[in-house]
Amino acid sequence: MTTIDEQAEIDAQWTTRMRKSLVAKLPPEKLLPDRQPAYMSSWIYVFGALTMAALSVVILTGIVLSLEGPAWWHLSSFGHFVNSLHLWSVELFFFFMIIHLWGKFFMAAWRGKRALTWATGVITFIAAIGAGLTGYLSQTNFDSQWISTEAKDGINAIGVGAFFNVLNFGQMLTWHILVLPIAVAAITLLHLLLVRSKGIVPPIALEADGPLDGGEGGAA
Amino acid sequence: MAPTKHYNPDRDVPAWKGGTRPYDLAKEVTLAFVVVAILTVGLAVLFGSPDDKAVTIRSWSNADQVGFAQTAITELDGTSASATYGPPYNNTPDVAQKIGPISLQQAAGIHIPVHPAQDFVLTPLSTAKGNPQQARWTAAYEKAAAKARVVDGKLNVPLGAYGPVGVMIANLTQMASSGALDAAMINGAGFYSTDYTKSLLFVADGTYYEDQAAKQHLLGEQWGMMNETGSYPGQPWLWLYTLWYQIPPFNGDNVWGANADAIVWVLMMGLTLVLMLLPFIPGLRSIPRWTRVYKLIWRDHYRSQA
Numbered sequence: 001m002t003t004i005d006e007q008a009e010i011d012a013q014w015t016t017r018m019r020k021s022l023v024a025k026l027p028p029e030k031l032l033p034d035r036q037p038a039y040m041s042s043w044i045y046v047f048g049a050l051t052m053a054a055l056s057v058v059i060l061t062g063i064v065l066s067l068e069g070p071a072w073w074h075l076s077s078f079g080h081f082v083n084s085l086h087l088w089s090v091e092l093f094f095f096f097m098i099i100h101l102w103g104k105f106f107m108a109a110w111r112g113k114r115a116l117t118w119a120t121g122v123i124t125f126i127a128a129i130g131a132g133l134t135g136y137l138s139q140t141n142f143d144s145q146w147i148s149t150e151a152k153d154g155i156n157a158i159g160v161g162a163f164f165n166v167l168n169f170g171q172m173l174t175w176h177i178l179v180l181p182i183a184v185a186a187i188t189l190l191h192l193l194l195v196r197s198k199g200i201v202p203p204i205a206l207e208a209d210g211p212l213d214g215g216e217g218g219a220a
Numbered sequence: 221m222a223p224t225k226h227y228n229p230d231r232d233v234p235a236w237k238g239g240t241r242p243y244d245l246a247k248e249v250t251l252a253f254v255v256v257a258i259l260t261v262g263l264a265v266l267f268g269s270p271d272d273k274a275v276t277i278r279s280w281s282n283a284d285q286v287g288f289a290q291t292a293i294t295e296l297d298g299t300s301a302s303a304t305y306g307p308p309y310n311n312t313p314d315v316a317q318k319i320g321p322i323s324l325q326q327a328a329g330i331h332i333p334v335h336p337a338q339d340f341v342l343t344p345l346s347t348a349k350g351n352p353q354q355a356r357w358t359a360a361y362e363k364a365a366a367k368a369r370v371v372d373g374k375l376n377v378p379l380g381a382y383g384p385v386g387v388m389i390a391n392l393t394q395m396a397s398s399g400a401l402d403a404a405m406i407n408g409a410g411f412y413s414t415d416y417t418k419s420l421l422f423v424a425d426g427t428y429y430e431d432q433a434a435k436q437h438l439l440g441e442q443w444g445m446m447n448e449t450g451s452y453p454g455q456p457w458l459w460l461y462t463l464w465y466q467i468p469p470f471n472g473d474n475v476w477g478a479n480a481d482a483i484v485w486v487l488m489m490g491l492t493l494v495l496m497l498l499p500f501i502p503g504l505r506s507i508p509r510w511t512r513v514y515k516l517i518w519r520d521h522y523r524s525q526a
Contacts, residue, residue, distance in 0.1 A: 032245065032246070033243070033245065034242060034243070034244070035240040035241060035242055035243060036240060036241065036243035036245075037236050037238065037239075037240050038238050038239045038240060038241055038521070038524075039236075039238065039518055039520070039521040040243065041520045041521075042517045042518070042519075042520075044517055046248070046252065049248050049249050049252040050252050050255070050256060052249065052252070053249065053252035053253040053255070053256040053257075054256045054260075056253055056256075057253075057256055057257055057260050061260075073271070074271060080268070080269070080271065081264060081268075083269050083271075084263075084264035084265075084267070084268045084269040085260050085261065085264045086269075087264075087269040087452070088259075088260050088263035088264050088267070088269075089256070089260045091263075091453050092256060092259060092260060092263075094456075094457050096256075098457065103517070105498075105507075105508060106508045106511065106513035106514055106517065107508065107514055107517055107518075108230060108505065108508040108509065108514070110231075110498070110499030110505070111229075111230070111231060111232060111233040111499075112232060112233040114499075115499035115500065118496075118498065118499055119496050119497075119499075122492070122495050122496040123496070126492060129455075129457060129458070132455055132457070133455070136448070136455065139271075140274065141270075141271050141272055141273060141274050142272035142273060142274050142275060142432065142436075142449060143270065143272065143448045143449055144274070145274050145275060145420060145423070145424075145429075146429075146432075146433050146436075146438050146445070147445045147448075148420060149420055149421075149423075149424040149429075150438075150440065150444050150445040151445055153481045154481045154484065154485050155485075156305075156307070156308060156325055156481070157316075157317035157324070157325050157479070157481035157482035157485060158319075158324045158325065158481075158482055158485045158486065159307075159324030159325050159326075159327050159328030160324075160328070161308055161325075161328070162307065162308035162328035162329065162331030162332065163328070163331065165308075165332055165415075165417060167415075167416060167417040167420045167421065168414070168415045168416070168417055169414050169415065169416050170414025170415055171414075171415070173414070201233060202233045202234070202235075202236045203514065203518040203521050203522070204229060204233075204508070204509055204514045204518075205229060205233060205234050206229050206509075207227070207229075208227045208232065208233075208234040209234065210234055210235060210237065211234070211235045212227070212232050212233065212234060212235060213232075213233045213234060213235045213236060
């Protein structure tokens with residue numbers, strides 16, 4: 001039995017308060033809703049899910065490549081095929097993400113206190129560009145050589161090249177397979193949780209005749 | 221609760237009072253994954269991926285011996301692109317790029333020291349096991365080269381029993397052709413190496429490397445690093461970054477062109493910040509309302525409103 005004193009202690013716990021705040025922000029029916037507002041009816045809505053799906057394929061094929069190390073795919077035809085899967089999933093990822101970005105721009109999807117959702121999307125895009133570049137530098141072939149010697153001038157010119165050396169293969173590989181994937185995955189997760197907690201943005205309304213949406217989302 | 225501030229259609233949105241409909245999010249995500257997986261496999265089977273062999277000092281010197289020797293002498297006399305690069309590799313006055321009066325490149329200092337005469341020519345030669353005469357020449361040359369200068373565009377080395385410089389360069393070329401120079405260049409780190417900074421800088425000083433890139437439409441004025449070898453898509457998302465290098469004033473022979481890298485980077489960081497803060501920038505955040513593309517996206521909704 002929980003005594004009154006214990007209950008007071010439990011209510012004051014950081015753990016309890018964290019749980020209550022998280023559940024209040026993102027109750028299960030908001031995290032995984034079974035209904036969506038009626039205005040969500042356009043093909044453009046699919047591109048967020050497609051971007052996520054492509055990211056999953058990128059990560060899965062990247063894991064297979066990392067099992068055997070960076071030079072494996074030059075020597076094994078299966079390795080080369082996995083490299084092709086990795087390349088094309090990356091191309092699809094960026095293609096879907098850029099359409100998603102333009103879609104959200106034309107929806108002005110930042111309205112109703114959703115600016116942080118927009119900003120995390122932009123940060124994911126930037127982190128993904130870094131992951132893409134370091135990926136090209138980790139290929140250990142002519143593309144890696146040429147892209148590194150081209151990229152060095154821009155990065156050196158702003159003083160960053162002294163610390164982020166694109167000619168250092170080992171450094172680029174660790175950024176590509178550890179630092180940047182964690183960044184992309186973590187910000188994407190935050191982006192998704194924000195989308196779920198705020199709900200998808202209602203259509204643009206030139207005038208308001210009632211209370212405003214404060215990021216509660218259109219879902220009932 | 222309705223806020224007290226004035227309603228702004230580019231920032232605010234009325235609470236949704238319309239209906240909802242059943243929607244299976246998990247099914248959508250699963251289907252998306254299956255579709256993308258099939259697309260990826262299809263593209264990979266159809267097109268594969270490019271894998272052009274890396275240029276080695278050996279392949280370069282075998283394919284273009286004259287070009288190699290011409291590059292090697294510029295490493296020795298300190299006139300090559302690498303030798304005169306400035307920070308972060310070495311100290312060359314007035315070459316670091318500037319953004320107005322500020323040079324971040326200079327501020328970062330010489331963090332990755334590269335001294336081409338020593339690193340690309342003298343040290344590798346000292347590891348070569350030639351005949352005794354050659355060994356005496358290289359030893360004498362190393363001593364004398366410490367006081368070498370360039371006079372009227374020609375290398376001027378104080379007299380010594382080192383034989384002609386041509387012999388050295390010939391030896392270096394021979395070393396390069398055998399592959400020994402590739403190994404000597406990365407041996408600085410010991411048995412294992414993951415850092416190819418010096419080899420890449422040396423290879424990039426030669427015209428052979430650039431010719432290979434030109435054949436693959438990879439030069440800076442060909443939209444450079446955005447492309448990859450063959451007819452593969454490369455990194456098209458870098459188009460805006462690469463665009464600046466193709467247009468005036470950044471591609472000109474002027475102060476903008478000389479500092480293009482630094483200015484383009486600052487410009488791109490500024491534009492990225494603008495994109496990130498777009499929801500707060502009046503005018504820019506109204507573009508969606510003005511262009512009316514949203515009428516198309518939510519046409520079902522607006523039709524039902526009418």
